[in-house]
Amino acid sequence: MQRLKHGLLQAAGWLFYLSFLMALALALPTSIFDSQSKNFIFLIGAVGIWRYSMGITHFLRGMLFLYVVYPHLRRKVRKLGKAADPSHVFLMVTSFRIDALTTAQVYSSVIREAIECGYPTTVVCSLVEMSDELLVKALWARMNPPARVTLDFVRIAGTGKRDGLAFGFRAISRHLPDERAVVAVIDGDTVLSEGVVRKTVPWFQLFGNVGGLTTNEFCEVRGGYIMSEWHKLRFAQRHINMCSMALSKRVLTMTGRMSVFRATVVTDPEFIADVESDSLHHWRLGTFKFLTGDDKSSWFSLMRLGYDTFYVPDAAINTVEHPPEKSFLKASRKLMYRWYGNNLRQNSRALGLGVNRLGVFTSVVLFDQRVSMWTSILGLTVALIASFKYGVTFLLMYLLWIGITRLVLTLLLSCSGHSIGPAYPVILYYNQIVGALMKIYVFFRLDRQSWTRQDTKLSRDMASFQGWFNTWSSRTMTFSAGSIFVAVLLTMV
Numbered sequence: 428m429q430r431l432k433h434g435l436l437q438a439a440g441w442l443f444y445l446s447f448l449m450a451l452a453l454a455l456p457t458s459i460f461d462s463q464s465k466n467f468i469f470l471i472g473a474v475g476i477w478r479y480s481m482g483i484t485h486f487l488r489g490m491l492f493l494y495v496v497y498p499h500l501r502r503k504v505r506k507l508g509k510a511a512d513p514s515h516v517f518l519m520v521t522s523f524r525i526d527a528l529t530t531a532q533v534y535s536s537v538i539r540e541a542i543e544c545g546y547p548t549t550v551v552c553s554l555v556e557m558s559d560e561l562l563v564k565a566l567w568a569r570m571n572p573p574a575r576v577t578l579d580f581v582r583i584a585g586t587g588k589r590d591g592l593a594f595g596f597r598a599i600s601r602h603l604p605d606e607r608a609v610v611a612v613i614d615g616d617t618v619l620s621e622g623v624v625r626k627t628v629p630w631f632q633l634f635g636n637v638g639g640l641t642t643n644e645f646c647e648v649r650g651g652y653i654m655s656e657w658h659k660l661r662f663a664q665r666h667i668n669m670c671s672m673a674l675s676k677r678v679l680t681m682t683g684r685m686s687v688f689r690a691t692v693v694t695d696p697e698f699i700a701d702v703e704s705d706s707l708h709h710w711r712l713g714t715f716k717f718l719t720g721d722d723k724s725s726w727f728s729l730m731r732l733g734y735d736t737f738y739v740p741d742a743a744i745n746t747v748e749h750p751p752e753k754s755f756l757k758a759s760r761k762l763m764y765r766w767y768g769n770n771l772r773q774n775s776r777a778l779g780l781g782v783n784r785l786g787v788f789t790s791v792v793l794f795d796q797r798v799s800m801w802t803s804i805l806g807l808t809v810a811l812i813a814s815f816k817y818g819v820t821f822l823l824m825y826l827l828w829i830g831i832t833r834l835v836l837t838l839l840l841s842c843s844g845h846s847i848g849p850a851y852p853v854i855l856y857y858n859q860i861v862g863a864l865m866k867i868y869v870f871f872r873l874d875r876q877s878w879t880r881q882d883t884k885l886s887r888d889m890a891s892f893q894g895w896f897n898t899w900s901s902r903t904m905t906f907s908a909g910s911i912f913v914a915v916l917l918t919m920v
Contacts, residue, residue, distance in 0.1 A: 440849025448834070451827040455820065478802050481795055486839055489670035493740055493843075496674060501741075504629050511629030514607040516544060517599050517690065518624070519551040521591040522559050522615030529616055529747045534563050536619040541576045544624040549577045549602065553595040555585040588683070589721050593703035600694040607632075608690035617684045618745045626742035627687045638734025639681045639688040639725065641669070642742040645845070650750040650758070656850045657759060658748050660858075663845035666740065673738035677789040681725040681736065685744045688725075692734065701728035707772055709873060712897055718876040720769030727773050730780055759857075763865040765877070770796060771866065772873050800866035801912060803859045808916050829856055867908070871901045 504511060518537050522530055534552075541548040554560050560580060567578055581598045583591050592612065599610060609628050613619070623642065630640055644662045648655035672678045681688075692698055705717040705724040717724060729736055750758040774796055782790050810825035833852035841847045869875075874897065 437848060444830075444834070444849050444852060448827065448830045451823060451830065455823055455827065475806070478799070481792075482836070485668055485671040486842075488674050489667040490842060492670040492674045497670075497740060500633070504633050507629065507632060511632040513546055513609045513628045513631070514605050515602075515609075515690070516541075516546045516548045516624060516628060517551055517602070517604070517608065517610040518548060518613060519553060519592075519595045519599065519610060520613045520615060521553040521588055521595065523555045523585060523588070523591065525615045526749075527558070527562060529749075530559055530562055531566065532618050532747070533613070533615060534566050535570070537613060538566060538570050538572060538576075539621075540619050540624045542570065542572050543621070544628075546624070546628070547575045549579055549599075551579045551581060551595050551598055553581045553583060553591040553598075555583055555591075587718065589703050589705075589717075589724075592721060593699050596693045596699045596702070599690065604690035604694065606689075606691055609687055610690050610693045611685060611687045612681075612683070612693075614684045614746070616747045616749070618747065619685070620743040620745060623685075623742045623744060627739050630737060630739065631687075631689055634676070634735065634737060636733075636735045637676065637689075637737045638692045638729045638732070639686055640737040640739055641678060641680070641682040641686040642684075642738075642744050643669075643740050644682070644684060644744055644746055646746045646748050648748040648750070650748070650753075651755065653755045653850060653854070654748075654750050654758060656848050657755070657854050657858075659845065659848075660840070660851050660854050663840045663843045663847070666843045666845060667840070669738040670740055672789070672792070673740075675786050675788055676735035676737055677786055678736040678738045679726060679789070679792070680722045681729065683722040684746050686722070686725070692729065692732075695732070697732065698725070698728050701725070701731075707776070707873065711900055712874040713893065715874045717769075717772060719765055720772060723769050723773040727777055730777065730784065733784075760861065760865060763862055764869060767862070767866045768869045768873065768876060771870055800863045800870065803863035805916070807860060808913065809919075812916060868905065871905045871908070 518541055520533065520537055522533075525533075537550060541550055552560070552563055554563075560582075563578075563580075579598060579602075581591075581594050583594050595612075596610075604610075609631055611624065611627070627640060627642065631637060643666055646655075646658045646662060648658050669678055702721055702724050705720075705727075706714055707717065708714045726736060751761045752758040774793055777785070778790065778793050785793070806825060806829075810822050813821035830852065833855045836855055837847050837851040840851065
């Protein structure tokens with residue numbers, strides 16, 4: 428009954444969206460559908476060609492990897508048989524301020540995987556609260572793992588996830604793992620799907636230079652319909668982009684929810700230092716530590732140390748998402764602020780590694796991350812200017828163009844294996860515009876960071892003048908950049 432109701436709501440949503448597009452088309456002059464007219468709706472400029480070519484390239488590369496290259500590689504892994512088995516598996520979980528129900532689900536799945544994978548395994552629990560330790564011990568006693576599965580607790584002071592990871596890595600170092608051992612780093616709200624360990628660990632024997640790999644994500648959202656669809660859309664887009672980058676063994680983040688590393692990587696003092704105390708020296712904002720973004724720090728460290736990165740699309744995890752606010756607008760902006768800040772803080776120094784280390788395509792993708800904050804809002808800005816000067820028809824044409832293209836993009840996302848819904852076209856456009864504005868805002872305030880799960884912010888001991896200068900120089904540069912952008916478009920229009 429619930430599935431039927433959901434199907435009817437989905438059908439009604441698609442019908443409403445298509446009816447809206449038809450109404451827009453009927454409200455516009457017929458000349459915009461004439462390919463000989465200068466107002467033809469499908470005429471796009473150089474910026475549009477750049478943006479759509481990047482999207483199409485990612486999609487084609489992703490499909491090539493997902494349906495051609497990866498099945499071939501998976502057959503090669505299976506042929507290795509026992510030769511691909513690790514000597515030891517460490518499943519390290521970091522937990523802090525996560526509700527007891529989610530914690531129980533997570534550790535139950537981790538202990539189950541430790542039992543069923545068949546390898547010698549150590550579950551490493553990096554915990555803050557005693558209540559979590561008692562819960563894990565109770566689950567351990569109830570599930571009764573065999574002797575080859577052991578348990579190791581690491582108690583930390585609750586000073587942040589980076590410290591939790593570093594303490595856990597050092598605990599693993601004390602086990603003296605050999606070169607064939609692997610470490611899965613799992614977030615405290617990540618529920619492992621059955622068989623995920625056996626699907627991920629053999630790849631390190633096939634690819635001798637892969638230092639870390641990450642997995643496909645699905646989610647259960649403890650929030651409203653729009654928030655749930657927003658997260659699911661993000662994971663569908665992530666899946667295609669990950670597949671695209673895996674084609675070059677240059678996956679751009681070691682996702683904190685679950686990534687797997689060689690034990691020799693996570694026990695390397697340089698890698699531990701990168702994750703624990705990563706920092707950036709900015710010409711205007713000074714030197715500041717990274718509070719969030721451990722997934723980006725681990726990726727950058729792997730690149731700097733000379734390793735490749737990979738993606739395993741059929742190894743799935745299920746995350747339990749707790750929105751930081753009840754309001755979708757507030758929650759999505761908070762999450763964007765954190766995600767895009769992490770991305771931009773790593774971007775410039777990642778490009779500094781050079782084309783020889785990153786490869787041409789990866790360098791182009793990193794460059795596109797810097798310019799997309801402006802190209803994404805160019806169309807809307809031009810449409811608003813043209814509508815103000817020449818009439819509202821231009822804005823209606825733009826809305827029809829957005830409606831059609833986002834519908835096509837949504838249909839393409841269905842090829843990822845993730846489900847799609849009628850809200851996706853609207854959410855895609857919301858992400859484009861609001862995401863671009865958030866990126867511009869964050870770009871000039873890279874030193875401002877905060878967690879969304881707990882109320883923790885980066886505190887910098889600066890002189891009063893330095894704090895004042897950082898604040899007002901950020902505001903001035905944001906205003907100046909926006910003004911120049913609008914002024915150039917006014918001149919062009």
